[in-house]
Amino acid sequence: MADIRSYEIVEGLYLIKNPQLFFNFNSYLLSCPLDQNIKLNILFDPLPLRCFKDFVKAIDDLIGIENIDIIYTNHQDPDLTSSVPALLDLSKKAFYLTSQDTWRLTSGYNIDPDRFQPIELLPNRKLKFSKDSDDCLQFIPTPFCHFRGAYAVYYPKLKVLFTGDLLGGASTKKSEGIYADKDSWVGIKLFHEVYMPTKEALRLAIDQIGRLAPIPELILPQHGDIIKGDLVIEFLKRLNEIDVGLDYIKKEEREKELYIRVFNDMLDYAKSKYGEKAVIEKLNNISIQMSNYPEIIKIENGVISEVYIPPATAFVFIYDLFCQHLSEKDKEDIRLQSIAIFKKYNLSVPEELLYKRSSSLVDKLRIIFNPIRI
Ligand SMILES: [Fe+2]
Numbered sequence: 098m099a100d101i102r103s104y105e106i107v108e109g110l111y112l113i114k115n116p117q118l119f120f121n122f123n124s125y126l127l128s129c130p131l132d133q134n135i136k137l138n139i140l141f142d143p144l145p146l147r148c149f150k151d152f153v154k155a156i157d158d159l160i161g162i163e164n165i166d167i168i169y170t171n172h173q174d175p176d177l178t179s180s181v182p183a184l185l186d187l188s189k190k191a192f193y194l195t196s197q198d199t200w201r202l203t204s205g206y207n208i209d210p211d212r213f214q215p216i217e218l219l220p221n222r223k224l225k226f227s228k229d230s231d232d233c234l235q236f237i238p239t240p241f242c243h244f245r246g247a248y249a250v251y252y253p254k255l256k257v258l259f260t261g262d263l264l265g266g267a268s269t270k271k272s273e274g275i276y277a278d279k280d281s282w283v284g285i286k287l288f289h290e291v292y293m294p295t296k297e298a299l300r301l302a303i304d305q306i307g308r309l310a311p312i313p314e315l316i317l318p319q320h321g322d323i324i325k326g327d328l329v330i331e332f333l334k335r336l337n338e339i340d341v342g343l344d345y346i347k348k349e350e351r352e353k354e355l356y357i358r359v360f361n362d363m364l365d366y367a368k369s370k371y372g373e374k375a376v377i378e379k380l381n382n383i384s385i386q387m388s389n390y391p392e393i394i395k396i397e398n399g400v401i402s403e404v405y406i407p408p409a410t411a412f413v414f415i416y417d418l419f420c421q422h423l424s425e426k427d428k429e430d431i432r433l434q435s436i437a438i439f440k441k442y443n444l445s446v447p448e449e450l451l452y453k454r455s456s457s458l459v460d461k462l463r464i465i466f467n468p469i470r471i
């Protein structure tokens with residue numbers, strides 16, 4: 098049974114999520130008063146079908162499931178569209194709002210075409226709530242982030258931006274609360290490296306967000322933590338600089354071999370320090386701990402032979418897991434040794450290794466990736 102919880106972000110805006118999962122899903126409900134008696138209820142990126150029963154109950158408790166007016170999806174992936182047909186059955190007056198590119202694919206769910214409203218046919222790509230007010234949603238194209246027909250949605254009145262997968266995180270921070278802190282970045286970076294197609298597409302989308310006036314104060318992604326305050330600009334700036342998707346694959350061709358040498362040099366160092374048996378046992382334990390998720394590295398015959406995600410990110414994850422339960426002195430020794438090996442291969446040292454940490458980064462994260470295949 099899914100554990101679904103709802104949170105009021107501001108009056109009339111709710112987050113509904115499954116907080117217990119490593120890779121979490123966020124749906125949002127916006128309930129806007131049109132006059133004293135009528136509200137417009139818009140559901141963004143519904144939770145997937147596997148959460149359906151509890152998701153419906155959460156909506157029912159907030160507004161009554163039959164009162165949804167609009168169901169919006171950023172793109173066509175099943176994590177946000179699989180519940181749409183059943184929700185449309187329960188919410189008879191609701192229509193389905195999405196892009197034509199998305200509809201071409203989601204129409205495969207056999208949704209009544211009369212209930213589909215394409216974004217592209219809205220005047221100026223704005224959905225005005227009434228003739229007499231400026232209250233509206235603005236649809237911001239974010240092409241190929243990560244789908245061709247993806248649109249973020251801006252609600253200027255609350256200065257909130259619903260971004261779908263863009264600015265989503267592969268993990269949430271471990272500390273309580275729904276808002277991102279600086280530890281959320283690791284999950285955001287990893288998610289974009291894996292799911293965004295190219296730096297160019299990502300930069301185009303970031304540029305679109307940067308042009309919004311006023312600049313959004315809250316970013317509401319479909320995965321991970323809600324981003325607010327100074328972190329909005331901070332994370333946008335950082336995303337503007339990272340390599341993702343195809344960039345990483347192209348770069349990987351050049352750099353992967355070097356990173357594998359870094360991994361194996363570190364492994365040799367750890368074996369000489371703790372003994373081969375102890376190191377292999379530790380790696381096995383890490384692997385068991387993180388089962389059922391995609392892997393990060395592959396170890397064959399005690400040697401690292403493959404890296405499945407951007408190697409610098411993989412290194413930080415494995416390094417942190419390896420350092421768990423080591424003494425502070427040993428952690429510092431491993432950190433300095435890692436820096437020396439990166440320098441030896443003329444690779445830039447991952448930022449996370451440059452400063453001394455007293456606690457584990459992974460400890461603070463709910464990670465989705467299984468680090469090792471042995
Ligand atoms: Fe997606």
Ligand SMILES: [Fe+2]
Pocket residue numbers: 174176177261262319320
């Ligand atoms: Fe998603």
